[in-house]
Structures are given as structure tokens and as C-alpha cells.
Amino acid sequence: MNANDAKVRQILWRSRELDNGFYAIGIEILPYELVGVLVETDGMVTARARRHLAVMDPDEVVKRVTELAGKLVTDALGCGFPRNRVCLGVQVGGPVDPDTGTVLHLINGRDDHGRNKPPPYEWVNVPLGARLTAASGCATAVENDAHAFAAYEQKLGVGQESATFAVILIRDGVGAGLVVRRERLHAPTEFGHLLVWPRGRICDCGMRGCIESQVGSRALTAVVKERTGRELDGLEAAIALADSNATQAPQAVAAFRKAGTSIARGIATVLTVFGPSHVIVYATEGLITGGPGHRAANTFLRAVHTFPAHTLHTSRGCQLRTQRLDAVRGAHGAALIALQSCFGIRLQPH
Numbered sequence: 065m066n067a068n069d070a071k072v073r074q075i076l077w078r079s080r081e082l083d084n085g086f087y088a089i090g091i092e093i094l095p096y097e098l099v100g101v102l103v104e105t106d107g108m109v110t111a112r113a114r115r116h117l118a119v120m121d122p123d124e125v126v127k128r129v130t131e132l133a134g135k136l137v138t139d140a141l142g143c144g145f146p147r148n149r150v151c152l153g154v155q156v157g158g159p160v161d162p163d164t165g166t167v168l169h170l171i172n173g174r175d176d177h178g179r180n181k182p183p184p185y186e187w188v189n190v191p192l193g194a195r196l197t198a199a200s201g202c203a204t205a206v207e208n209d210a211h212a213f214a215a216y217e218q219k220l221g222v223g224q225e226s227a228t229f230a231v232i233l234i235r236d237g238v239g240a241g242l243v244v245r246r247e248r249l250h251a252p253t254e255f256g257h258l259l260v261w262p263r264g265r266i267c268d269c270g271m272r273g274c275i276e277s278q279v280g281s282r283a284l285t286a287v288v289k290e291r292t293g294r295e296l297d298g299l300e301a302a303i304a305l306a307d308s309n310a311t312q313a314p315q316a317v318a319a320f321r322k323a324g325t326s327i328a329r330g331i332a333t334v335l336t337v338f339g340p341s342h343v344i345v346y347a348t349e350g351l352i353t354g355g356p357g358h359r360a361a362n363t364f365l366r367a368v369h370t371f372p373a374h375t376l377h378t379s380r381g382c383q384l385r386t387q388r389l390d391a392v393r394g395a396h397g398a399a400l401i402a403l404q405s406c407f408g409i410r411l412q413p414h
């Protein structure tokens with residue numbers, strides 16, 4: 065087959081895809097930002113886009129998500145492309161009911177984003193899926209962000225070597241998604257609110273000693289501030305203080321040790337209940353990239369790796385991996401979930 069034949073075949077395949085294929089738009093709803101991708105039936109990303117959001121109220125977010133999804137479809141597939149062959153998957157950093165497409169709770173605190181400090185917001189029981197379906201004309205799936213990352217790992221990551229694994233996502237708070245015997249667990253997993261310090265700090269949820277009372281950029285920044293008495297503008301400043309030669313650096317380092325131990329205890333609980341062969345921890349680079357001088361990350365990672373000490377010996381063979389937060393991974397995972405729940409396309413490893 066010469067080069068021209070190959071090109072003709074590719075064009076024919078592409079035109080058949082456009083005539084018969086299914087597509088998913090995946091959108092990650094972040095604080096004041098949208099990240100979108102277009103995914104084909106084979107699960108691969110073929111287009112991506114990003115939008116700043118000026119406000120975060122649900123009406124505006126529905127409007128902007130619909131616009132971004134429309135643009136991705138129009139640019140890649142043409143404006144007349146039938147909407148019944150495109151589905152929409154969105155993910156948010158809070159608990160959702162995937163059966164009804166309702167965002168149960170989504171919150172952004174005043175101190176969540178350092179210097180910029182956009183206004184805080186709070187969503188309670190927002191029927192996001194139904195509203196997006198009405199606005200976009202596309203069947204819509206709504207999921208929690210950690211579940212979207214788990215869907216990505218199932219299709220294109222650790223799912224290729226493991227049938228049962230957990231994904232832990234550390235951002236402003238902490239979440240987890242689980243795949244058990246090749247099935248993604250649909251139940252909301254409130255990993256961040258597992259109790260790991262019975263006499264610990266009060267968590268934002270009102271309970272005492274949750275993982276999220278010590279981990280996530282929100283809690284870690286607050287704990288380092290409490291321990292050192294220093295004013296800090298977000299997690300990066302807390303990491304810089306721990307890595308510095310300041311007199312308060314040891315107290316800051318202790319906060320990263322306790323954060324790592326919190327995750328280790330949470331992993332131990334997941335191991336005891338589900339017995340995953342692998343755990344993937346997604347977090348910002350500053351928290352998981354160790355090395356000379358990176359005292360915060362080194363201390364955090366060392367403490368996370370103590371998880372076997374908190375669990376039964378039968379679970380101690382579990383492999384722990386870390387991954388940096390990738391720009392489109394959450395959106396990609398949301399699209400994969402939509403392909404499965406809207407069109408029945410299974411999330412089997414690639």
C-alpha cells in the first residue's frame with residue numbers, strides 16, 4: 065500500500081466515523097475555569113479547549129459549559145452534527161448523585177486560591193445534568209472529580225494491569241474513586257471524611273479528625289498557619305516555608321508529615337475494605353515531587369508510604385504510585401464516563 069492509498073483509507077475511515085460514530089465532550093468544572101475535551105468512541109482525545117469563568121453561579125456555568133461543548137463539536141465535527149450522537153460528561157470537585165445528575169454540594173472557600181481570592185460560592189442540590197441536557201440537546205452524565213480520574217485510569221492507566229485499584233485525588237480537598245473487579249464503584253466515596261485522628265482538628269464538614277482536616281490545599285495551608293503563626297497565601301507558600309531555613313520551618317514540615325500520615329491511614333482503610341492491588345495518588349507537583357531541598361514533599365511522601373503499618377499484612381503488597389495533576393485528565397475521564405452511561409460504550413482498558 066503506498067502513501068496515497070493509506071491517506072485515502074484514512075479519509076474513508078474518518079468519513080465512516082462521522083456518519084456512524086459516537087462522541088463525548090468531557091468538561092471539568094474547576095473554580096472559575098472550564099477545561100473541555102472531545103473524545104472519540106475509542107476513548108482518545110481529539111480536541112481540547114479551556115475557558116475562564118467570570119462568575120460561578122449555576123445559571124452562568126450551564127450557559128458557558130453549553131457554549132464550550134457546542135464549540136468543540138462545531139470545530140471538530142461540523143455545526144450540523146446530530147446531537148443524539150454526542151454526549152456530555154461533566155465533573156465537579158464535590159459529591160454528586162450520578163443517577164439523577166445532581167450536584168449535591170460544591171463549595172469554594174474564601175482562602176482557596178491564594179492571592180487572587182475570587183468570591184466564595186456554594187451549590188446545594190443543583191440538577192446540573194438535567195439543565196445541561198435541556199440547554200445542549202445532549203445526554204449528560206455528571207460525576208465527582210475523583211471518579212472521573214478513576215475512569216481515566218481504568219481505560220488508559222493502571223486498569224491495564226489491575227482489576228481492583230483506588231485513585232486518591234488531592235486538590236482543595238481530598239476525594240477517592242474505586243474500581244473493583246473492573247467495575248467503577250458508583251457509590252459516592254467520602255474518602256476525605258474518613259476519621260483518622262479521633263482527637264484531631266475540626267474539619268470543614270463539622271466532624272473532628274477527618275483526613276480533610278489535615279490534607280488538601282485548604283486544610284494544609286490552614287494547619288501550617290496555625291502551627292507557625294505565619295500569614296500564608298496558599299499551599300505553595302506553605303511548601304516554600306517548610307523548604308526554607310526559617311525558624312518555623314520544622315513546624316511547617318510537621319504539618320506535611322501529619323498530612324502524609326492521614327493519607328496513609330486512609331489508604332489502610334481502603335485496603336482493608338476493598339483490597340486494591342494499586343493505589344494512585346494524584347496531587348499538585350509541589351506535594352509529590354521530592355528530591356534535595358524539597359523537604360515538604362519528601363516528608364509528605366515518606367509518611368504516605370507508611371500505609372502498610374496501618375493495615376493487615378495480607379494487604380501489604382499494594383503498590384503506591386503518584387501522579388501529577390494533568391491539565392485535561394479530569395475532563396477526559398468525564399467524557400469516558402459519559403460514553404459508558406449515555407451510549408453503553410464500556411470502559412475496558414485500551
Ligand SMILES: [Zn+2]
Binds near residue numbers: 269275
Ligand atoms: Zn470532614
